[in-house]
Structures are given as structure tokens and as C-alpha cells.
């Protein structure tokens with residue numbers, strides 16, 4: 001029971017040391033991928049055991065002391081103070097009375113009603129029309145410098161045409177960074193395919209994404225931003241909003257409303273309480289501001305918050321329902337997860353029927369039983385969770401038993417930390433299924449034509465038993481299966497064939513070794529580039545060189561060792577040797593650093609067929625530099641479709657313009 005506490009402690013110590021090294025010495029001691037892998041592990045532990053979260057945990061970034069941040073500090077010249085809250089009509093009327101006491105009831109004023117997006121506040125500075133710095137709120141006085149990560153937000157203009165600006169070319173904008181619900185769903189679908197952590201809600205995911213050490217990871221998360229403040233301010237708040245729009249910044253123009261009375265404000269609040277689920281982003285209420293800046297100045301601020309604005313929050317949504325039964329689901333490592341089947345209940349606009357109980361520790365902690373009435377909350381309104389049991393309503397109930405045998409194959413179950421596992425690693429049908437699905441997944445061998453359902457069908461029809469059997473399938477094997485169209489069968493065969501020669505790091509990840517995620521697999525493969533070398537290191541050298549690799553903890557090495565010594569691996573290896581022609585795994589190579597673009601600087605614009613970060617990598621690997629703004633010193637503009645002002649500017653300055661084809665020729 002205390003093992004996970006020890007693990008938590010170890011992770012904290014490690015992450016804090018890494019943070020400090022990065023921050024104080026400005027030099028990371030581990031690769032970003034390793035940092036992230038450990039951070040994910042920490043977050044997973046904290047998610048399952050929220051009571052262990054310590055105030056000094058790196059995950060607790062909201063209001064955290066910045067002494068241990070991995071980012072530079074930024075002092076807010078204009079403090080980012082937070083708003084006071086009001087819950088419901090009564091409290092908003094009380095706020096109006098407080099306002100009246102200062103400016104007088106008869107003073108004319110407008111109320112601007114804005115939706116309160118559940119994201120992270122950001123302040124972005126522009127100099128000469130170019131974005132120069134972005135900082136988080138932090139404690140309101142000092143925030144973190146997240147400029148590079150904010151640059152990955154594609155809807156954010158990084159330069160503004162200075163000539164059209166009425167307020168000078170140096171200004172600050174403030175807004176909210178968030179992940180759209182539809183993108184969040186896609187991120188979790190992707191995580192499911194990769195066998196990675198499933199994120200609990202868009203807000204925490206946005207926060208984690210913004211604070212990545214690697215901007216490429218941030219870019220992959222599709223952050224979005226909506227802005228609501230501009231400094232220097234115009235005479236009214238609505239004028240500032242209009243200016244923001246004119247400069248090309250996204251505001252919530254469609255939903256921002258000017259109200260003459262508090263009654264109108266309350267009407268809108270009630271409308272959005274009902275309709276918030278129709279939006280593609282999460283809101284937790286509204287912000288109401290006095291429109292006239294001179295009145296804002298008269299009202300001023302208390303020590304904690306401004307008097308001229310207030311956050312009008314929605315009540316949290318919790319529903320009560322009954323647990324009808326509990327299913328046991330098996331993961332690819334045999335871990336058994338209890339999942340509660342609920343009497344369907346309406347929650348935050350959707351019908352909730354299932355909620356995960358995470359593990360049996362969680363079951364014990366909640367004291368929950370089948371038949372219990374429970375409170376279900378939609379955390380971040382995406383994944384429902386059981387928060388408490390209504391003991392007063394307890395009738396006839398049954399204990400949720402820790403399984404003594406695997407619910408699928410009946411084999412013995414073993415216990416490690418908080419999890420229970422089926423020990424029949426080699427042939428438990430549920431584990432075999434999950435393992436082959438994992439083998440085919442995008443981050444592993446990337447066999448896109450063979451989805452989870454097809455793997456199940458192939459197993460049911462005895463067409464495969466191991467992942468290697470996939471490589472012997474013929475077109476007629478698959479078309480022979482009921483309802484398989486010829487086109488999708490061909491697609492399956494083609495993508496199996498294409499995966500034959502994947503790189504070793506993918507193959508290593510595809511093996512599904514405990515604690516060996518994509519990042520760890522890549523790290524291992526960068527030192528031990530093929531199966532023979534890694535096997536010899538583990539079996540002959542007992543992993544002594546692996547220990548020296550920064551970022552590979554004892555748990556990972558132990559797990560690798562265990563796997564390579566296991567019968568499962570020996571059998572797999574024997575099969576692989578018998579049929580050596582099936583696979584043609586490529587050795588990993590250390591990244592080659594070229595010099596072909598040395599001394600050249602690039603600016604990238606427009607829509608390209610590959611991601612921007614792909615081209616940035618290519619340029620950097622070959623010794624070139626990438627910047628965001630064009631000047632006379634720029635050597636090349638890499639220009640995609642729908643290029644805007646940068647194209648014109650490059651022409652004016654005589655900077656050479658390349659399309660993608662010409663860029664590749666240059667390389």
C-alpha cells in the first residue's frame with residue numbers, strides 16, 4: 001500500500017531537481033521527453049490518489065512559487081489580478097449595489113457581458129507590431145515566460161501591420177488560452193491509440209501543453225486563444241475589443257454583449273447556463289465589466305480584485321445515480337480496471353452510463369458498493385467520475401470484489417502497488433488482443449489499415465495468434481471475413497507491408513514492455529540502436545551501460561531486463577528467427593547534423609503540406625535559423641499557400657521566396 005507513496009516521493013524529488021537544474025543553471029539535465037514521461041507518471045499517480053498531492057508538486061502550477069519553475073520569470077508591469085466571484089442572480093445584484101455606493105445609482109453605465117472561458121490567462125507583449133513575449137498569470141505579479149510555446153498557436157497573429165495601429169506599435173493583449181472540446185476528444189483518441197495517458201479535461205491539458213519544455217509537443221495540442229483586453233486602453237472596453245479585432249486578434253465578438261441593466265445580464269447568464277454545451281469550448285460562467293474606463297478608474301480595486309468587474313459563475317454540475325453493476329476491463333499489460341455501469345443520468349447535457357473507478361484502492365477509499373447511490377461529476381465535463389457515496393440512501397448492496405481470478409481467462413491474479421494483473425501474460429485472450437492492437441497503433445508499428453475491431457475479428461477467426469502472423473496474411477484471408485470490402489482489405493494488407501521496415505524505436509515500443517512508452521523507447525533506441533545490441537546489453541552486460549543513460553530509472557531498466565529474460569520474449573524471438581523474412585526493422589541512427597543551411601535565416605509563412613515544426617526541424621538540423629519576422633537580413637521566405645503580408649514584405653525587401661519544392665531542392 002505504501003509503495004506508490006514511495007514512488008510518488010521519488011518522482012517529486014527527481015522532477016524538482018530537474019526543474020531546478022533547468023531554471024537555475026539554464027541547462028536541462030534530462031531530455032524533454034524523459035522529463036515529460038516522468039511528469040506524466042506523476043500526474044497519473046496524483047489523478048488516482050488525489051489525497052497525496054503535495055503543495056510543492058510540479059503539477060500544482062496555479063499560484064505556485066516560481067522558484068522552481070522550468071521557465072523564466074516575467075514581472076507583470078500591470079498586475080494580472082483575479083476577479084471576485086458571484087454565484088447566481090442574487091450575488092450579481094449585490095455587486096451592482098456595491099458599484100452604486102461608489103459611483104451613484106443615477107450614473108449611466110453599460111455592462112459588458114463576456115463568456116468566461118475555462119482556460120489559462122495569458123499576457124502577450126508586442127513591440128513594433130511584433131510579438132515579443134508571452135507570460136502566464138503566475139501569482140498575478142510574476143508569471144512564466146512561455147513565449148515559444150505561445151508562438152505555436154496558429155490563430156494568433158505574431159505580427160500586426162503597424163501602419164494601421166491607432167495606439168502605437170507597442171501594446172499588450174490579454175486573453176485566455178484553451179483547447180477546443182473537439183480537439184480535446186481527438187487528443188484523447190490519439191492517446192488511446194498510443195496507449196498513453198488519457199487526459200481528464202481540456203483545461204488541465206491546455207495548462208500542461210502550454211508548460212511543455214518542447215514547443216513541438218505544445219504545437220501538437222492545437223491550443224487556441226481568445227482575447228479580451230488591450231493596453232493601452234481605449235475610452236471604453238468595447239472600443240478596445242473592437243481594436244483587438246481590427247488588428248486580427250480573435251475576440252469572442254459573437255457572444256460578447258453590452259447590457260444596459262443587470263436584469264439583461266441575468267437573462268444572458270441563465271441562457272448560457274442552459275446552452276453552454278453547444279459551445280466547442282468550456283465556459284464556467286461569465287465575466288461582467290463596467291464598459292466606461294473612467295468609471296473603472298473611479299471604482300478602482302481592492303487588495304484582491306477590481307471593483308469594476310466580476311466573474312459570474314455557474315453552479316458545478318453533479319448528478320446522483322445508482323451503480324447497477326461493475327465490469328472488469330483488461331489492459332494490454334493485464335491490469336484489471338473496475339468500471340461502474342450506472343443507471344443512465346443526465347449530466348452537463350449528455351447521458352452518463354459508465355464511470356471508471358480507476359483501481360481497487362479507489363474503490364476502498366470511496367467505500368463504494370454495487371447498488372449504492374453515488375454522486376457523479378463530469379470532471380472538465382468530459383470524463384465522468386464518482387466523487388462520493390450517498391450512504392443515507394444505502395439499501396441492499398454488494399461488495400465490489402477484488403478479482404481472485406482473471407475475469408476473462410480465469411488465471412491467477414497478482415497484485416502490484418494499486419493494480420491487479422492477470423498473470424497469464426502469454427495467452428490471456430484479452431491481453432493478446434490488446435497487445436496486437438497496441439502493435440498496430442499509430443505510435444507503434446502504425447498499421448493504419450488494421451484497426452482495433454479488425455484485430456479482434458482476425459483473432460476470432462484464428463487468422464492470427466501473434467503480431468508476427470499479421471505479416472503472413474494474404475488478401476483472400478481478409479476478404480474471406482464477413483463484411484470486409486476488397487478496398488479496406490487491400491488497405492490492411494498494404495499498411496501491414498509498409499510497417500515491415502519501421503525503425504527500431506517503434507518496434508521496441510510495439511513490444512509493449514511495461515514502463516517503456518514512446519519516449520523511453522526512443523531514448524533507449526538512440527543508444528542501443530537495434531535488437532541484437534539491446535539484447536546483448538541486457539543479457540550479457542546486465543544493463544550496466546543502460547544505467548548510465550540519463551533519464552532511465554531503475555524501474556525501466558528492471559522492466560526491460562525482466563522482459564528480455566521472459567519466456568514470452570524467448571518464444572517471440574524464436575518465431576522471429578524462424579521467419580526472419582517477415583520483418584525488416586531499421587536500426588536507429590543518431591540525428592545527423594548537417595551544415596548545408598549554415599548562415600541562412602528563414603521565415604516560414606502560409607499553409608504548407610507538412611507542419612511548420614517539421615520545416616523548422618529540417619532547417620535547424622541543417623544548421624539554419626528560423627525567425628518569425630521578416631527583415632533585410634532574412635535569407636529566404638519559405639512560402640505556402642494563402643500567404644499574407646509576409647509574402648509582400650519579402651518582395652519589397654528583395655528576400656528570396658521559396659515554395660516547398662524549391663526548399664527541398666535547396667536542401
Ligand SMILES: [Zn+2]
Pocket residue numbers: 406407408409410411422423424428429430431
Ligand atoms: Zn486473463
